Structures are given as C-alpha cells and as structure tokens.
C-alpha cells in the first residue's frame with residue numbers, strides 16, 4: 498500500500514464525507530471554505546468505485562467538524578452523502594445528510610437582477626423544492642449546478 | 651384580506667381577490683361613501699423606475715379616500731442616487747407615511763422592503779417579478795366583461811419579463827380558468843412562474859402562434875414586446891409583428907371576445923381595435939382607481955380617521 502493511499506484511508510481527528518456524488522468533491526471543499534491555505538490536512542478521492550453509487554467522491558478533512566449550514570448545502574450537492582466524525586482514528590458518529598426546508602445565506606441567487614444581489618443588508622434565502630432550490634425573493638429556481646452558486650468569498 | 655402587505659399575486663386566495671373586487675364594485679358605484687375613509691393618512695409613493703399611470707392611479711386612489719401622498723420623486727434627485735440601500739430608504743420613509751407603494755427595478759425588492767418596515771408595502775412592480783395591484787384591476791375588468799368562471803384566457807406577448815403576466819397567471823389559478831400562453835420561444839414564461847402554476851394545478855398550454863387558439867378565447871390579454879429584449883432590430887421587428895392584433899383578428903374570434911392590455915401599448919394593438927366593443931383596455935385602466943381604493947382601504951385599515959394603526 499502506497500503512502501498516498503494510506504493517507505486517504507485514515508485521518509486521526511476530523512470528518513469524512515463519504516458517498517459524495519461523483520464530481521462534487523471540489524464543491525464540497527468550497528462549501529467548507531477549504532482552499533488549502535488554512536493548513537488543514539485534506540484528502541480527496543474522486544470517482545472512487547462504490548457499490549451503492551457506481552462511483553463516488555470522498556472528502557476527508559483533518560481537525561474540522563461541520564456546521565449544520567455546511568451539512569445542509571452538502572445535502573443539496575450530494576443527497577446520498579454520509580458525514581462521519583472521526584476521533585483517534587475511530588468513526589464515532591455516522592450521519593446521512595438530510596435536505597433542509599430552506600437554506601439561508603449559503604447560496605447566491607443566479608438572477609443578477611435579484612434584490613439579494615444588490616448591496617442590501619439581507620442574506621439570500623432559498624426554499625428547498627422537489628428538484629432544486631428556489632429564491633424566496635425573486636422566485637428563481639436552481640436545479641442543476643447548485644455548487645456553482647455558493648455564497649463563498 | 652388578512653395581509654399586511656401586497657407583494658405578489660401568489661399570496662392571494664380566491665376569497666381575498668373576491669373581497670377586493672366586491673369592495674371595488676361598491677366603491678365604483680358610490681365613491682362618495684368612502685370619500686373620508688382614509689382622511690389624515692399618508693401614502694408614500696416610492697417609484698425607483700419611471701411610471702406615470704400606476705403612480706397616478708395610486709395617487710388618485712388614496713386622495714379619493716380622503717388621504718394624501720408623499721412622493722419620493724425621481725431617483726435622479728434622491729439619496730438613492732448617492733448609493734443608499736433600499737432597506738435604508740424605506741426605513742426612513744416609514745417614519746413619514748402610513749403605507750408604502752414601491753416600484754423598483756430589481757426582483758424581490760418589495761419583499762425586502764416589507765422585511766424592514768412595519769407599515770404596509772404594496773408591490774407596484776419589481777423588475778420582471780410581480781405587479782399584483784395591476785392583477786386585481788385586470789381581474790376586475792375580466793369579471794365585468796367575461797366573468798371569472800369557465801373562462802378561457804389567452805395571454806400574449808412578453809411572458810418572460812412581463813410582471814403583469816406573472817401576477818395575472820398566478821391569480822387566475824384560483825379561478826375556473828384555462829390559460830393559453832402565446833409568445834415567441836425566447837419570451838416564454840420563466841421557470842419560477844411555470845413552477846407556481848403547476849403547483850397550483852393550473853390548466854395551461856403554451857403556443858408560439860395565436861391563430862389556433864383564438865376561436866376558443868373569451869379574453870385575450872396582450873402585452874408589449876420590448877425592443878430591448880432583442881439584440882437585433884430586424885429580429886425585433888419580425889417577432890413583434892407576429893404578436894400584433896387588429897380589427898381583422900377580431901373577426902376570427904368569438905363574438906363576445908374581450909381584448910385587454912395593461913398599457914402603455916406601442917403598436918401591438920392596432921388603433922382600429924379601439925372603437926370596437928371588444929376593446930376593454932381603457933376601461934381596464936380606469937378600473938385601477940376603484941380597485942386600488944378598495945385595496946388601500948383593506949391594507950391601511952379602519953375608518954378611525956387615521957388615528958394610528
């Protein structure tokens with residue numbers, strides 16, 4: 498087993514986000530605001546064979562647990578994802594993500610003419626609908642490519 | 651109507667709509683009876699986009715109820731030009747007036763404004779979003795001319811950016827109405843509106859040509875296709891020409907056909923339609939006053955002579 502595989506396989510303390518829809522790993526990192534600058538140990542597996550999904554992505558982050566808001570957005574990008582909390586190399590908690598009813602302040606509206614994109618003191622707000630999310634201000638619906646609209650700096 | 655604001659047509663139930671229309675009919679029949687209803691009340695007119703008729707219509711409506719208006723004036727001469735946020739503007743204006751009528755170029759502006767103030771906010775047009783007070787007068791006119799039951803309505807023109815269309819279509823889902831949407835491919839109803847219509851169980855069909863559905867229609871609601879929606883003048887001319895009606899169009903429609911338009915029109919309805927019995931668009935514009943009187947009376951509440959809300 499190479500050192501690289503070993504590193505992907507185990508983290509000591511942190512979070513493993515497994516069963517991520519193939520192709521969404523980098524968006525998951527974007528949701529977490531991880532760009533490599535922060536010094537966190539991060540491992541990514543992309544297009545890893547999966548019994549359940551055919552192929553999947555896996556994201557492992559050393560020394561970091563997720564907020565509810567982050568889990569909410571991940572649920573939209575990767576509805577099948579599981580979030581595993583690891584302490585001393587052991588998975589101490591394993592949770593399936595659940596789609597929230599709405600997400601506030603986490604996505605930006607793709608409608609450039611939406612008031613939430615003007616310089617106003619409000620957070621964006623999206624209702625989660627059957628097959629996507631919907632801006633509560635302008636009604637714009639986002640189905641594909643939710644990861645392209647993350648409200649991250 | 652148990653609402654603090656009128657932001658979109660989707661918030662209105664059939665009962666809400668009928669209450670306003672019934673009240674508007676009473677007001678129209680005897681305007682003198684409500685001449686003091688809103689005495690002492692001030693309505694702020696905040697128009698961030700130029701408008702003459704909607705603004706005048708609200709201005710007239712509140713004055714005929716005994717109230718008055720304060721007008722923000724044009725954006726060019728206001729602090730908005732200096733970069734003030736809408737949230738700040740309405741919070742200041744809230745201190746001057748008992749209600750705010752807002753027109754703004756961005757979708758969702760009225761909802762945002764309503765979150766920052768305690769006085770009622772009426773959305774008088776938010777970008778390509780909604781224009782629900784227009785819808786109430788449209789429905790009033792439709793009810794007078796064709797009734798709102800077992801109705802077949804054609805809605806033609808710019809369905810993508812047409813806020814009057816979005817509001818009207820959503821409101822019609824409360825009634826026994828079949829809707830035919832007629833537009834060029836590039837100006838079809840936006841996804842968000844389609845979503846609402848399907849959620850509401852609307853019976854609708856989309857067409858690129860009026861002729862096939864024309865004989866079925868009780869009402870045709872025509873809207874303007876704006877030049878700026880097209881990159882190219884020739885393309886605009888060609889498309890706009892296909893969605894124009896004239897007196898010949900009426901010959902191919904039912905005898906009791908009604909033509910409506912939110913105005914202003916350019917040339918999508920030929921002048922030879924104006925003197926016909928089918929033309930209802932000037933009557934429609936006039937209905938704006940009693941309907942907005944009824945609406946403002948509902949939203950501003952009581953006949954306590956303006957002594958607080």
Ligand SMILES: [Zn+2]
Pocket residue numbers: 606607608611612613632633634635636637758
């Ligand atoms: Zn929006």
